Amino acid sequence: xxxxxxxxxxxxxxxxxxxxxxxxxxxxxxxxxxxxxxxxxxxxxxxxxxxxxxxxxxxxxxxxxxxxxxxxxxxxxxxxxxxxxxxxxxxxxxxxxxxxxxxxxxxxxxxxxxxxxxxxxxxxxxxxxxxxxxxxxxxxxxxxxxxxxxxxxxxxxxxxxxxxxxxxxxxxxxxxxxxxxxxxxxxxxxxxxxxxxxxxxxxxxxxxxxxxxxxxxxxxxxxxxxxxxxxxxxxxxxxxxxxxxxxxxxxx
Amino acid sequence: xxxxxxxxxxxxxxxxxxxxxxxxxxxxxxxxxxxxxxxxxxxxxxxxxxxxxxxxxxxxxxxxxxxxxxxxxxxxxxxxxxxxxxxxxxxxxxxxxxxxxxxxxxxxxxxxxxxxxxxxxxxxxxxxxxxxxxxxxxxxxxxxxxxxxxxxxxxxxxxxxxxxxxxxxxxxxxxxxxxxxxxxxxxxxxxxxxxxxxxxxxxxxxxxxx
Numbered sequence: 001x002x003x004x005x006x007x008x009x010x011x012x013x014x015x016x017x018x019x020x021x022x023x024x025x026x027x028x029x030x031x032x033x034x035x036x037x038x039x040x041x042x043x044x045x046x047x048x049x050x051x052x053x054x055x056x057x058x059x060x061x062x063x064x065x066x067x068x069x070x071x072x073x074x075x076x077x078x079x080x081x082x083x084x085x086x087x088x089x090x091x092x093x094x095x096x097x098x099x100x101x102x103x104x105x106x107x108x109x110x111x112x113x114x115x116x117x118x119x120x121x122x123x124x125x126x127x128x129x130x131x132x133x134x135x136x137x138x139x140x141x142x143x144x145x146x147x148x149x150x151x152x153x154x155x156x157x158x159x160x161x162x163x164x165x166x167x168x169x170x171x172x173x174x175x176x177x178x179x180x181x182x183x184x185x186x187x188x189x190x191x192x193x194x195x196x197x198x199x200x201x202x203x204x205x206x207x208x209x210x211x212x213x214x215x216x217x218x219x220x221x222x223x224x225x226x227x228x229x230x231x232x233x234x235x236x237x238x239x240x241x242x243x244x245x246x247x248x249x250x251x252x
Numbered sequence: 253x254x255x256x257x258x259x260x261x262x263x264x265x266x267x268x269x270x271x272x273x274x275x276x277x278x279x280x281x282x283x284x285x286x287x288x289x290x291x292x293x294x295x296x297x298x299x300x301x302x303x304x305x306x307x308x309x310x311x312x313x314x315x316x317x318x319x320x321x322x323x324x325x326x327x328x329x330x331x332x333x334x335x336x337x338x339x340x341x342x343x344x345x346x347x348x349x350x351x352x353x354x355x356x357x358x359x360x361x362x363x364x365x366x367x368x369x370x371x372x373x374x375x376x377x378x379x380x381x382x383x384x385x386x387x388x389x390x391x392x393x394x395x396x397x398x399x400x401x402x403x404x405x406x407x408x409x410x411x412x413x414x415x416x417x418x419x420x421x422x423x424x425x426x427x428x429x430x431x432x433x434x435x436x437x438x439x440x441x442x443x444x445x446x447x448x449x450x451x452x453x454x455x456x457x458x459x460x461x462x
Contacts, residue, residue: 096269198372199375
């Protein structure tokens with residue numbers, strides 16, 4: 001049986017790992033390569049590196065950081081942020097990343113998903129969706145540009161469209177829950193997970209081990225991602241995994 | 253010396269660094285003459301089967317790999333590289349493979365025999381269940397390795413050394429004599445993956461027939 005994955009996310013800005021509270025108020029939480037090695041030792045199933053400022057400033061993600069991680073560790077990882085073309089994807093994947101994550105660029109030009117999927121296979125293409133609940137619409141809407149720009153797409157529709165174009169995985173962040181540590185957005189997560197045929201990573205809101213359990217059981221997520229609670233050692237990957245095992249979740 | 257085949261499809265960097273960490277000598281090449289000198293060959297690969305075969309044909313590596321296989325020297329395909337060892341694949345239209353192993357590559361149906369649906373790609377850590385013994389698995393316990401694929405091999409059980417349960421028993425380590433394949437990424441599978449690659453190095457060094 002496939003195991004549920006625990007994924008520490010390393011939001012990277014200028015080569016350093018940072019994590020914002022609802023995308024604002026950044027704090028420095030360390031060096032990406034050192035943190036990657038630390039999480040590998042702790043039993044992280046995968047890592048995600050997101051260059052959070054890339055969409056805004058047009059900065060490319062650090063190929064050198066990707067290379068150093070791939071050279072020193074036997075752990076799968078995804079890189080996102082500022083990936084706008086097939087050439088960008090090639091650079092990152094050839095530097096040793098296993099998957100690339102597309103966000104704003106895919107919303108602006110959905111064919112990018114198809115191009116990447118056709119060239120590298122669907123399993124390399126993750127589509128990251130930042131979603132926030134809209135009272136008027138009664139559903140979650142997609143935001144781009146690091147959460148600054150609202151689109152007219154609903155999260156569920158966009159996830160389905162992305163998969164039909166060739167996305168192999170959805171990285172779903174609830175902007176309402178992000179940084180609040182009150183748990184993942186279970187309604188959003190299960191709505192998307194049940195709508196698509198590919199794995200869904202729940203993101204935003206992890207505060208304790210119980211929240212991961214809920215994300216898998218109620219949220220129907222295949223993987224769950226967190227940053228600050230791991231980076232600031234409020235809990236650890238090891239602790240979360242042993243808790244999940246004790247609750248009967250299939251964990252590596 | 254281990255030769256890693258460079259045909260423009262894949263994560264050569266991670267694979268080569270894994271051999272470097274294990275202290276094994278290797279080189280990366282797309283030249284059949286140079287690769288012919290290797291004591292063992294790694295055929296990596298990420299991407300689509302059809303594109304991969306087109307690249308191998310263009311670089312005149314298809315015939316080379318068939319000849320290399322006959323020489324009896326060890327050949328290990330990883331992920332897409334493993335799939336290429338089989339007879340054909342239905343990814344983006346039926347495409348002929350290298351036919352070094354019996355069987356074909358098919359997409360996961362997404363529904364198991366009881367009608368329960370599951371996610372495709374098969375992505376993440378899954379446990380190896382051992383079947384036919386192989387020196388590749390020697391000294392390694394049945395453990396978790398990292399998979400990421402939408403297509404899998406349908407092949408006779410006698411070439412399956414290890415499988416993983418995902419909808420059905422998915423071939424994970426396959427071999428017949430000197431032709432070997434791993435569907436998962438050993439270079440991304442932590443200590444277990446490194447131990448599997450170490451065993452391949454040992455096989456290459458001792459020319460043990462599998």
